[in-house]
Amino acid sequence: MTQNWLIGYDITNPKRLGRVHRAMVNRATPIEYSIFLYIGSEKGLAECLATVNSLIDPKTDDVRCYPLPSRGLQERIGRATLPEGIQWTGLPTPLGAAPHINKS
DSSP states (O other), X not given: OOEEEEEEEEOSSHHHHHHHHHHHHTTSEEEETTEXXXXXXXXXXXXXXXXXXXXXXXXXXXXXXXXXXXXXXXXXXXXXXXXXXXXXXXXXXHHHSXXXXXXX
């Protein structure tokens, strides 16, 4: 069964940070530099996290993973990441369905 997961990390070493980021870009959709949307099975998620775990220092680095509800509230506030009139459709329909309208 496919599920949506939010994965975030705080890596203390620049070399490890780059390695973790490259590994995550190959497995999930970047939302911010260290925040990713993973869409897939729990088995695939476990494989993704195992890869990341092999790259981090568990004493100083932090990786967190949160399941997203399939019908939860999904909004964003603040400055849009894309110019007005540009819509990114790379997100699944439930996550990308409600476009943000900035009236400032």
